[in-house]
Amino acid sequence: MARRFWPGSGRSERSQTRDMRSILPIAALLLTGCAGLVTQPLSERLEAGVKNSDDPRLVAEGLPAYLILLEGGLARAPDDPGTLLSTAQLYGAYLAVGTLERTRAKHLAAKAFAYAGRALCLHDDALCDLPALPFDQFETRVQTVPKRRVDELYAYATTWAGFIQTHSDDWSALADLPKVEVLLERVLAIDPAYEQGMPHLYLGVIRAQRPPALGGDPEKARAHFERAIELSGGGNLMAKVEYARRYARLIFDRSLHDRLLDEVLTADPHVPDLTLINVLAQQEARRLRTESAEFFEE
Numbered sequence: 001m002a003r004r005f006w007p008g009s010g011r012s013e014r015s016q017t018r019d020m021r022s023i024l025p026i027a028a029l030l031l032t033g034c035a036g037l038v039t040q041p042l043s044e045r046l047e048a049g050v051k052n053s054d055d056p057r058l059v060a061e062g063l064p065a066y067l068i069l070l071e072g073g074l075a076r077a078p079d080d081p082g083t084l085l086s087t088a089q090l091y092g093a094y095l096a097v098g099t100l101e102r103t104r105a106k107h108l109a110a111k112a113f114a115y116a117g118r119a120l121c122l123h124d125d126a127l128c129d130l131p132a133l134p135f136d137q138f139e140t141r142v143q144t145v146p147k148r149r150v151d152e153l154y155a156y157a158t159t160w161a162g163f164i165q166t167h168s169d170d171w172s173a174l175a176d177l178p179k180v181e182v183l184l185e186r187v188l189a190i191d192p193a194y195e196q197g198m199p200h201l202y203l204g205v206i207r208a209q210r211p212p213a214l215g216g217d218p219e220k221a222r223a224h225f226e227r228a229i230e231l232s233g234g235g236n237l238m239a240k241v242e243y244a245r246r247y248a249r250l251i252f253d254r255s256l257h258d259r260l261l262d263e264v265l266t267a268d269p270h271v272p273d274l275t276l277i278n279v280l281a282q283q284e285a286r287r288l289r290t291e292s293a294e295f296f297e298e
Contacts, residue, residue: 050093051273056280060097063090074115081122085155088115092159095166097280102166109166112159120152130156131176138179142186150190154199157183161202177206196274197231200224201239208246222247235271237264237281245288254296261289 053059070087077083091112095105121128127145130138145153160180167173184199204224210216225243228236240260248257264285269278 052275054275054279056097063094079122081119084115084119085152088112088159089155092162095162106166109162113163116156116159120156123149139182142182145186147190150187153183154187181206193231196236197228200228201242205242205246208250218247218250235274237267237278240264241281241284258292261285
């Protein structure tokens with residue numbers, strides 16, 4: 001049966017929600033300081049509280065109030081880069097943990113991407129029109145992003161990935177996947193160990209889902225998943241889940257698939273800054289493991 005190369009297409013709303021959780025890991029979307037809106041210590045405490053929570057439902061129910069607060073800050077200071085970045089990342093986080101119907105998910109993903117774009121644009125006018133550039137010009141322009149803007153660059157890449165995920169029924173959006181790859185590769189060029197290897201997790205998912213004719217490469221995807229696991233010291237359980245889902249299933253390797261999922265299910269999810277994503281990973285692993293016999297049935 002033919003499969004589209006981005007997760008969630010042609011599936012039920014419930015399945016699409018699961019896939020959005022897998023492509024938008026909450027720990028990947030950092031909540032940076034919100035200058036002028038709340039104190040830095042409060043922002044830092046919120047970030048720590050979200051990433052280290054073992055209760056996704058509590059996080060999903062609590063995030064909207066803070067989003068309203070951030071939106072209020074932007075109404076007063078629409079060009080504050082810290083608030084723009086925080087708002088973009090928090091909308092991305094809400095997409096990861098919230099159970100949203102598709103129309104609303106599309107709307108919030110578009111807002112996240114727009115805020116991240118404005119945050120990047122404020123630092124350099126040359127980065128304001130990135131989506132509209134032809135690929136060659138885009139690639140050249142991205143290489144000029146300085147090291148000090150790596151957080152903005154990563155937020156832009158991940159919120160763009162989120163936009164594409166929620167718009168997986170739009171081929172014009174899917175066509176921008178190579179640009180997201182360029183952004184993530186630039187992040188890794190700046191900092192090869194950025195966020196304990198989270199860019200590798202995104203790249204692994206993308207390269208496992210796209211067909212070879214469009215730049216997909218299962219073996220490169222495998223290398224990305226393994227590097228994400230290595231850079232997190234094995235602590236990022238979502239990397240193992242995606243390795244099983246995107247690679248082991250693709251090559252029909254049940255032994256690898258079940259081993260990875262069993263490791264996730266027996267692991268302690270309480271890892272500093274990875275607890276919430278690990279809890280979500282265990283939820284996915286439990287579902288995938290119960291489907292194993294049926295999926296690999298000859």
